[in-house]
Amino acid sequence: MPGLEAGFAAHIAAGVTTLCHCWQVTRRDGAVFAFTDHDMPLRFGGVTFRADTGLSARALAQTSGLSVDNTEALGALCDDGIREDEIEQGRFDGADVQAWLVNWAEPSQRMLQFGGSIGELHRAGGSFRAELRGLTEPLNRPQGRVYQKPCSAVLGDGNCRFDLSEPGYAEERAVETVQDAQSFRWAGFSGFEENWFVRGRFDVIDGPAAGLWGMIKLDYFEDAQRVIELWEPIRGALPEGTRVRLTAGCDKRMETCRLKFNNLVNFQGFPDLPGEDWMMAVPRSDGANTGGSLR
Structure with a gap:
């Protein structure tokens, strides 16, 4: 053989x-x-x-x-x-x-x-x-970059190059109130504007669920408490006192990259890519056909 x-x-x-x-x-x-x-x-x-x-x-x-x-x-x-x-x-x-x-x-x-x-x-x-x-x-699996308006990088990866250890972009806290391993509440959780963590990561640092993580769906204030909700429950026990890390989220828009992260130089999207309406452009019998709006 x-x-x-x-x-x-x-x-x-x-x-x-x-x-x-x-x-x-x-x-x-x-x-x-x-x-x-x-x-x-x-x-x-x-x-x-x-x-x-x-x-x-x-x-x-x-x-x-x-x-x-x-x-x-x-x-x-x-x-x-x-x-x-x-x-x-x-x-x-x-x-x-x-x-x-x-x-x-x-x-x-x-x-x-x-x-x-x-x-x-x-x-x-x-x-x-x-x-x-x-x-x-x-x-x-498909390889290479995709031409699209939103950024194709993952926040903090080698293409994004943003340093998530910068102050104000991550917060470590102990779990106070949790419901169904998906909705978390903290009292006195200020210093970040509402929706700051939407689309960000929720990482479990210690306890039975250490190493697990989820994506943040909602971030809002209710009854003097900050509420963080995940898209899916964490598949492990999260007793009170478990340490977790919340990382700021990015919606992949150029404006967010510039204003929230000051990282426009590494933006990986193509915001000026023409939309589908560009394909419907037709010749005009009067005036100049500049490629602008047809209306």
Whole structure:
């Protein structure tokens, strides 16, 4: 078999094999989970692959072109392995996945069968099903800039270049009153004008939901309290005293970039792009056709 280590190839060619599958999942926060469908734990590459997770895999589809390699991993939820609340919080979304075919009698003999990331992940009845996407999947995404009037950059990223650590653009506070993990209220929260945080980020700094974040939908005052509402609930517990960070929002308009952030030099939109009415322009029989309004 071309591409296989000689000892592993000889083992497979022998006909009677001692093979199993091993999976390693590395989340974006650095947490590593490793499983095997063998009946005993295995260790290689400095990682121990647990045998008591009930993890299995469906057939792997791979191609030589740019179409997406894909498969599914099936497994049982357990308290000290993949937990239901962590799936609900989205902590496994986009995690890196590697899958090996391993000689369990000699783990140094192995072959990497799959490398990619977790796509959609579902849970039901004490189990989970994870769609795995191959390394070619990002090649199917649109690349390059889009010509549009609003700014295409994300506030604070490499294209925007705005420094969000500047005073007045972020606020850290302890949770006081929260409803449904989506609506938050503070007394004495002044120093920022109303709607300052609309379209901004709401990041959880500590507590059970640390690392989770949401987008801010509304920012207003009501009954001497400041109210911050998110588009979707934070998928984790937020007890009183949990530290959160609110970051100012940007509506992508050139005026906002200039007046709110003083960052017009890095504006990534095309505000003078003609609108759809420009396509309806017709010749005029009188006067000058300057390209202005037809009315």
